[in-house]
Amino acid sequence: MEPRISVLLPYRDVAETIDEALSSVLVDREVPIEVIAIDDASRDASAAKVAAFRDPRVVMVRGEGAGIVRALQLGMAHARAPFLARMDGDDVSLPGRFAAQLDALSRDARLAVIGGRVEAFPAHVVQDGMRRYIAWMNALLTPVEHARDLFVEAPLCHPSVMIRRDALEQVGGYRDTEWAEDYDLWMRLDAAGWSLAKIERDVLRWREREGRLTFTDPRYSLERHRALKARFLAPKLAHIARGRALTCWGAGPTGRRFARALEQEGVRFSRFVDIDPRKIGRIARGAPIVGPDVIDRARELIVVAVGAEGARALIRAELTSRGWIEGDEFVCAA
Template sequence: MQNPLVSIVIPFKNTEDYFLECLSSISQQSYLNFEVIAVDDSSTDGSKKIATIIANTDDRFTVLTNQGTGIISALQLAYRKAKGTFITRMDADDVMSSTRLEVMVRSLQKYGTNHIAVGKVKYFSATGVNDGYAVYESWLNSLTADGKNFSEIYKECVIPSPCWMVHKSDFDRCGAFNSEVYPEDYDLAFRFYKNHLKCIPCDQVLHLWRDYSTRTSRTSDHYAENTFLDLKFHYFKEIELNPKKNIVLWGAGKKGKTMAQKLINAAIDFRWICNNTKKIGKHIYEVEMQSVTALKEIENPQLIITVANQEDQKAIKTLLESLHLTSYEDYYFFC
């Protein structure tokens, strides 16, 4: 089929200030064969009314009411109604570029199943985009341009939740939205990775990401730092952990200590190294802190690195490469 149906699922709650712009950007897509399944998650403002007005004038739009509670339940309801060959998600406060669906559909038609169509993103805000989001945007787009998103998945979510598209058959194979794990977008990215889907390179901005003070990613406990670490550690154990290797934790800051506790609680033996001369030789959680030089004596190491400074990361990578260690086989940056 030349122009297969695309199902767009949209959970929404109290986004009346932005929802019309979001839905209008979908209505104005250059690709016409789509369906929108929008699920209201207990809105108390005019969001549902806005969606209903659009649905009454365009039969490609359907508005449902969440029978459960929360974004995952809303996504699951929307997906149960989806009939498309391709599946994508949209957030109710964001904006699609006019060619987003067309670019993604053509990419998937070219590359076939076992692939994810992604696109570059751009943050925008009425009050200006802060430095943290600007850095994340630049990092994410650099990965997307080459389709190398999964090469740094343990650092941060590498698939922007509203800017991907997959074959429905692949989505079902990856478990669709059938997960109660938060943050649900990062969990889905890990499941794409676990099932060996490949990202299709894209050098176009296909999604405009709106930032504002009450956006869910800013306010929800599900996006707290410890939740991200829980998710990373869960998938590291499931996908990467090699019983034939010796686990080494690099870094003794806050994240390093949190990871040490997780390793201890999981009964995983590990060596702990750092560059901080004040900590070397001391015991934290009854584990001796060793110098980085000890790494040269450890056979078959598998490193979890929690050092966040970018310049330090470059130096670490140079050292590990000099020891003939390979990224995503022998070492993983967790931040």
């Protein structure tokens, strides 16, 4: 039987966890799958453990040790199915995930990526920042919510998703670039008019561990994330501005850093907004800081870029209560 889903599972030096990870995928038999297991030059027994499964659904591919993007590209070259699921060699996929995600993609032709809620483990390793990020990410379900917060942070956990193959190929597949390969992909799909969403159920246990690329690779740094967001937000702002001046709500460190990133893309704010009376009347990045009482819906497009916990939600509620339309008259970023 031809697979409906190809699970791309790149791995390197995960001998301690690959049995559990691969077993969690293979036990899910509701939909015909194949697992493209790409060994990215492991130096331990990882590949031998994968081979020991002797399951015809597992396709072993020898990688080059060139990193996750090249491994995913190799996996795609061997994959046969029209839908591609992601999995890592140290996570745990939850039962029923693939059928539920396939159903969601089958019901919405404009949906390119479907994720699901994730749980980080083991609990004693997970830091407060990661807990907050996962809680934020898990709260985003609909395409509208994902599009709304796309420039705040990456809204999907990569190993939790299933991707429509033709959408992925349309935007050029995975690419090795100066920032995170998954966030870059979400941005390109959004720019091409595709939607992102999640199913309302847990689909993955996401293992937290020292040495994860998120913490060690400079392409995953906050600075590179800002640069990525600015690269894709700049043309979006140009499209929706319609002659309006650009204003940044947030004259603190988050707003100033984001302004600096946008300046690299040729975008400058005409002024900043802040509620702190000590900042009002001062200058940030060469632009005046004003209070929120003077903003003009007809003449300016606002980018909300604040870092204080809860501040974005308060500003979003304030602007919405005044009749401002998110996505057309204001955009949230970070």
